[in-house]
Amino acid sequence: PLHTSSWFTVGGGVEPGEGNLLSANDPNMQGAGQYTRIIGNIFGLDITGTKPIGGDQWVNLELVNGDMNVTVGGTTFAERNIIGGTTIGVEMRGSLTCQNAVIGNYIGTDATGNFASGSSSDWVIGVAVESANFNRIGGQAAGEGNLIGGLGKGISLYGYGDDDNPIMGNRLGVNASGTGLLPNRTGIECASGLHRGVIGGWTAAEGNLIVGGTNAIRASELGIINFYIAGNTIRRGDGNGIYMARRASGNFI
Numbered sequence: 001p002l003h004t005s006s007w008f009t010v011g012g013g014v015e016p017g018e019g020n021l022l023s024a025n026d027p028n029m030q031g032a033g034q035y036t037r038i039i040g041n042i043f044g045l046d047i048t049g050t051k052p053i054g055g056d057q058w059v060n061l062e063l064v065n066g067d068m069n070v071t072v073g074g075t076t077f078a079e080r081n082i083i084g085g086t087t088i089g090v091e092m093r094g095s096l097t098c099q100n101a102v103i104g105n106y107i108g109t110d111a112t113g114n115f116a117s118g119s120s121s122d123w124v125i126g127v128a129v130e131s132a133n134f135n136r137i138g139g140q141a142a143g144e145g146n147l148i149g150g151l152g153k154g155i156s157l158y159g160y161g162d163d164d165n166p167i168m169g170n171r172l173g174v175n176a177s178g179t180g181l182l183p184n185r186t187g188i189e190c191a192s193g194l195h196r197g198v199i200g201g202w203t204a205a206e207g208n209l210i211v212g213g214t215n216a217i218r219a220s221e222l223g224i225i226n227f228y229i230a231g232n233t234i235r236r237g238d239g240n241g242i243y244m245a246r247r248a249s250g251n252f253i
Contacts, residue, residue: 006033011041013079021047023085024054030062032070039074042111044085044118049111052085052118060086065094073105075143081105084117089126089151095161097132103144106176108151108184113176116150122185124152131159131193138170140205145169149182153189154210160193160223167199173211181236183212190248192221200231207231214239224248 010029012018019040022028028043042049043060060083063070072090073080082105083089089107092100107126110117118124126148127137137155138145147170148154154172157165173183187210188199199217200207209232210216216234219227220243229252234241242253 008036010038013040026057027059027062032067034068036070038072039079041081043083049082057086059088059091061090063092063097065096067097068099070100072102075104082111083107087124088128091128092132092135093130098134101136103139105146107148109149113147116182122152125156126151127155129157129165131161133163135165137167140169148172151184153186154184156189158191163195168201168206171209181212185214186218187213187216190219193223195225197227199229209233211236215243216241218243219248220245222247225250227251229253
């Protein structure tokens, strides 16, 4: 796997061929230090960005304790990372993993954004945030939203201390053009111990588009408190739009 220090750029989004191919390792990249940009790479797939390599690998990109102010992806087409073919696409874990941004990537799809590149089994996750805080998935600026499809769970937040992680401006369960479906079984999952999460926002740019799946948004277990869920578009679900259970309390929809 690739390990980095601080103030690095891994890949590139300016000239053709600057991106790296990181596949068949476990993880494909672990640790990013601080103020690192990870842009224009292919994780977990072949050089064409269409076929998985090493499908039994666990994590493509793992940000762990002490990784801060890391940007995964960017606002331009060339800066996006193609991330697929493993159990977890991007994992942010640990109480010191904070102020990172996952923006503008294709996660769970191939390089075209039209086909799924991995498994839709329930344990396969696009972006997982475990006991980490103040990390952002997507954004309101043009190009910051991620395309996440064809997975068991598009985005999963879980673990005590997993607080203040906004999710906004993403497209989950559709292809890149928005004309076809790539549903996740669960669009966004919020599990035990989360506080003050934001899913969506006041403006159209902040809202997430979530299409298909058994649950578009699932929030359950004790400790899910003061979540703000607003401004999202949820359509064509096979089950629940928003499912809240097991003593989740004090939340705003």
